[in-house]
Amino acid sequence: MTTNFLAILGGFALGLFYFGGLWLTVQKGLFSPHPALLFLTSSLLRTAGVIGGFLLISAVDPVRLLFAVGGFVAAKVTSIVLGRRNSSASSPTGKKETPCT
16 A cells, blocks of 8 residues: 555656656757757656656556556646646737647
8 A cells, every 4th residue: 555655656756757857858948059959868868767767666566567657647637737727827928829730
């Protein structure tokens, strides 16, 4: 029970690391002189960190791995909700932005 809860928290922390790093990369990539290198490096480091984290959390136990992945998905959902809330409140043009279709 406790290890499953810790696996969920660990997966959530990995999600915060991954999606927070993605957010920072996009923010810095807009003004970077070499955005392709920044995005490639960030993607490799974030992916390696998350895979390593999942390996440490799971300790070869598939149930703990599933709980960790659930925490990771919860972090993704949280980042989407917070991102939508912040983007609708502070648009630089003052207009509500719509996604490209």
